[in-house]
Amino acid sequence: MLLPHKHSAEGTTIFTIMSALAQQHNAINLSQGFPDFPIGTELASLLGEAAAQGYNQYAPMAGLPQLRQQIATDFQKRYGVTINPDTEITITPGATYAIYTAFTSILEAGDEVIVLEPAYDSYIPNIETNGARAITISLKAPAFSVDWDEVQKAISLRTKAIIINTPHNPTGAVWTKEDWDKLADLVRDTNIIILSDEVYEQLIYDGLQHYSVLQHPELRHRSFALYSFGKVFHNTGWKIGYCIAPPEFTTAFRRIHQFLCFSVNTPAQYALATYLSQPGLPVVSKMMQQKRDHFIDMLSATQFTIHQPASGSYFQTVSYEQISDMPDMEFAQWLTREHGVATIPISAFYRNKKDDKLIRFCFAKKEETIKLAMDRLSAITVTAK
Numbered sequence: 291m292l293l294p295h296k297h298s299a300e301g302t303t304i305f306t307i308m309s310a311l312a313q314q315h316n317a318i319n320l321s322q323g324f325p326d327f328p329i330g331t332e333l334a335s336l337l338g339e340a341a342a343q344g345y346n347q348y349a350p351m352a353g354l355p356q357l358r359q360q361i362a363t364d365f366q367k368r369y370g371v372t373i374n375p376d377t378e379i380t381i382t383p384g385a386t387y388a389i390y391t392a393f394t395s396i397l398e399a400g401d402e403v404i405v406l407e408p409a410y411d412s413y414i415p416n417i418e419t420n421g422a423r424a425i426t427i428s429l430k431a432p433a434f435s436v437d438w439d440e441v442q443k444a445i446s447l448r449t450k451a452i453i454i455n456t457p458h459n460p461t462g463a464v465w466t467k468e469d470w471d472k473l474a475d476l477v478r479d480t481n482i483i484i485l486s487d488e489v490y491e492q493l494i495y496d497g498l499q500h501y502s503v504l505q506h507p508e509l510r511h512r513s514f515a516l517y518s519f520g521k522v523f524h525n526t527g528w529k530i531g532y533c534i535a536p537p538e539f540t541t542a543f544r545r546i547h548q549f550l551c552f553s554v555n556t557p558a559q560y561a562l563a564t565y566l567s568q569p570g571l572p573v574v575s576k577m578m579q580q581k582r583d584h585f586i587d588m589l590s591a592t593q594f595t596i597h598q599p600a601s602g603s604y605f606q607t608v609s610y611e612q613i614s615d616m617p618d619m620e621f622a623q624w625l626t627r628e629h630g631v632a633t634i635p636i637s638a639f640y641r642n643k644k645d646d647k648l649i650r651f652c653f654a655k656k657e658e659t660i661k662l663a664m665d666r667l668s669a670i671t672v673t674a675k
């Protein structure tokens with residue numbers, strides 16, 4: 291039977307490939323973006339308690355009202371924005387799902403979506419599965435900033451949306467208010483919709499502040515903002531996220547969501563709602579900045595080099611040009627096989643597999659994991675060329 295291939299991505303996602311290779315070679319897995327340290331004991335207990343208390347049946351389609359209310363209160367406090375929890379927030383099984391659902395609720399065959407690369411690898415398949423076309427633009431190394439002339443040139447009458455990700459996976463770059471203003475200038479007289487992937491909003495360093503699309507007076511009314519609890523509370527395996535969007539966008543989003551998964555894990559929603567209601571939750575960026583600094587510090591004893599420290603996210607992009615001139619995909623596999631450290635080649639984040647000899651490390655790991663990896667990395671010399 292010939293089944294349709296609904297998008298242009300070949301084979302399995304790089305995250306599955308590299309994690310499987312890491313397992314096969316018993317390598318330290320600094321490839322996929324998940325922490326290897328435990329979640330807070332209190333959050334873990336709340337999950338068990340919710341199940342024990344009998345919260346085990348379907349939650350409401352839009353998400354547990356208490357959780358949506360807590361999110362609204364949290365955004366008022368942290369970003370000074372007022373969000374209606376009934377008409378503007380939908381709880382989802384993770385941010386990847388929320389991105390797919392947002393695209394599905396707006397895209398029609400023939401539409402175009404602008405994607406800034408390198409980009410999280412689900413965006414383009416999500417766009418293409420909906421019969422639309424991704425128009426890609428490369429960010430400018432080493433800061434991975436946006437070439438606004440390129441964006442302007444890419445806009446056409448068919449442009450339905452542009453997807454933004456800040457703080458950025460894989461480069462750790464962070465957008466400023468000025469970036470959002472430039473985007474606002476470009477879309478002002480159009481109907482272009484913004485998808486703002488803000489899953490790393492609370493992982494931001496060096497005193498920088500995350501600027502959310504929800505804070506932008508001109509852009510908010512045309513935007514879907516997408517979030518993931520997994521990245522904030524170190525529980526990526528819970529797969530709980532949410533979408534914040536104006537009422538008419540939320541209605542369109544739920545029109546798809548109700549028939550795609552209907553509702554999301556009930557005890558996890560109870561646990562998160564109770565957890566969020568408590569004062570004095572830990573500041574994640576402080577802990578994660580220490581991890582980034584520790585990673586960069588230890589990497590300086592190796593032949594790997596850093597063009598720019600990550601300003602946010604779980605990730606540091608690293609150059610191996612002093613070690614090898616292998617293509618990055620080959621190098622990442624060689625590093626896993628021969629030296630027992632798994633990473634992600636940056637070419638995997640480009641549709642055309644653009645190779646700048648960069649790999650991505652996830653530093654959201656225990657100190658001893660990073661130390662063990664660095665022991666292995668510092669043993670590598672230029673002879674690998």
Ligand SMILES: Cc1ncc(COP(=O)(O)O)c(C=O)c1O
Nearest residue numbers: 323384385386410459489518531
């Ligand atoms: C940029 C970006 N968006 C979305 C996600 C997915 O989040 P979730 O695990 O909630 O689906 C990730 C996960 O790595 C990511 O890096």
